[in-house]
Amino acid sequence: MSGAPQRLRVAVLSNAPVPYRTPMWARVARELDLQMVYCTEPWVDPALREQGRGYGVHVLGGAAWQGTRRFLHADLKVWSLLGRLNPDVLVTTGFIPTFLVGQLWAARHGRPHAVMSDGSWYQEQSLSGLHQALRRWVYPRAAALVGAGAGTLQVFQHHGAPAQRCFLAPLCVDNERFAAAALHATREAELLFSGRLVPHKQPLMALDIAVGVARRLGRRVRLRVLGDGPLHEALQQAAARVAEQVELQCLGYRPQAELPALYAGAGLLLFPTQWEPWGLVANEACAAGVPVLVSEVAGCAGDLVLDGVNGRVLPPRLEDWVDAASDLLQNEPLLRRMGAAAQARVQRGWTFERAAEGFVQAMACVQRGRRP
Known part of the structure; x- marks a missing residue:
């Protein structure tokens, strides 16, 4: 400088x-x-x-x-x-x-x-x-x-x-800490949601996406949720109704030191927000080598997250999110390429x-x- x-x-x-x-x-x-x-x-x-x-x-x-x-x-x-x-x-x-x-x-x-x-x-x-x-x-x-x-x-x-x-x-975010966690990570959850459990961040939509993905893949999937908020009980109740399709792993608010490993163990980040000035969860996912599915209204969409490069930038239609997540989870080479592109991009400019x-x-x- x-x-x-x-x-x-x-x-x-x-x-x-x-x-x-x-x-x-x-x-x-x-x-x-x-x-x-x-x-x-x-x-x-x-x-x-x-x-x-x-x-x-x-x-x-x-x-x-x-x-x-x-x-x-x-x-x-x-x-x-x-x-x-x-x-x-x-x-x-x-x-x-x-x-x-x-x-x-x-x-x-x-x-x-x-x-x-x-x-x-x-x-x-x-x-x-x-x-x-x-x-x-x-x-x-x-x-x-x-x-x-x-x-x-x-x-x-x-x-x-x-x-x-x-x-x-x-x-x-601290890109190096997230990258280090990714070196030895194993897939513990297909899908990840991270953020406050409030209406505009749409955690219930994340669950709906997980249900659609499970039906598309023909098997049960795990959705890991990091965060807490007023929709916690509603999310748990909704998950109980679809327990045959989705295993919900609600971990609540986690301190910063635990986040890299929790991100690195996921296949995709779901970020279906209705309103977000930026979205640091996208930085965290990219740094951990995890592709991001992000709403087109988030500030990071089209900036950090480029559609088809290190994730997908999507409209609010549920079907589009289910299609994008299912396609990536069924194409491991593409998922890995996007993860590597996400990590390289965030390390270069953010x-x-x-x-x-x-x-x-x-x-x-x-x-x-x-x-x-």
């Missing part, structure tokens, strides 16, 4: 620490004076706290609300915290009240404001008029914009951001090093814009 001035002080306002960004921030901190400001502590795993990783970590108080698709937070104390941190550049990662206060602070103090987002083109279509108006105002005026994927960059430019101020910092480089380049762009 190169190009950013030495020790530029950058404050990033974000929702909460997440495992797929922490290694990137540690790399960014080698070149920038990085101060992470979070609305809340980690939501799921307290081990994700980031103190001691080479950058400043600050957690706000205030009021927070977490819905199925939306997170809201309001804390006016972010104003005084930013005054103490006194960053050269402020980066916000959304439009919740706390972040809007941060934008006002940057404008009041004459500091460049940059944007970071993992929003997708499909997600953009569901936003309210107010949300879209905010984007049309903020994006063209941002000193730099950092997106998680090609769809995010498309959104930035759709709202008027110049292409030369848009930078890619892809969402990543790494923490590339993500950190994109962020640092964006900050260098901000600094160049400030020079007289």
Whole structure:
């Protein structure tokens, strides 16, 4: 990485620490004076706290609300915290009240404001008029914009951001850990579903796909489910009704350290979401050498996952998913080729090093814009 001035002080306002960004921030901190400001502590795993990783970590108080698709937070104390941190550049990662206060602070103090987002083109279509108006105002005026994927960059430019101020910092997982688990893995389940058991992620559709595959193959198949949520009981009840066709292996939420082996033991990942800005489960599957069947509305579809190359990008029709999964599971050479292509693709373009480089380049762009 190169190009950013030495020790530029950058404050990033974000929702909460997440495992797929922490290694990137540690790399960014080698070149920038990085101060992470979070609305809340980690939501799921307290081990994700980031103190001691080479950058400043600050957690706000205030009021927070977490819905199925939306997170809201309001804390006016972010104003005084930013005054103490006194960053050269402020980066916000959304439009919740706390972040809007941060934008006002940057404008009041004459500091460049940059944007970071993992929003997708499909997600953009569901936003309210107010949300879209905010984007049309903020994006063209941002000193730099950092997106998680090609769809995010498309959104930035759709709202008027110049292409030369848009930078890619892809969402990543620890590819090496998943690849290592794949070296000695044996097939323990034909199908895998990973994610919260909530309606828009469609775990019940994953079960329906497994039933269709079992009928097509003429034998019982195993569906491994990683995750928990309000549909857990409904999924168990539905599985009991089709137990002759599908063995449901519900493992609940699993810590990060266990995921590589659990992915590597599967034949295919089913990702039939109705709405997803990106979908880190696709990165995890690809890194483990597991092809991905993904809904066309997920941000990773057509970006990380290419139809017919390292998986399938599919419309919402159940029959299409059953056909795709059955065809692959009956063609072991093709399944292996797609798995190898998935691993090669994610290792080539979706790494923490590339993500950190994109962020640092964006900050260098901000600094160049400030020079007289």
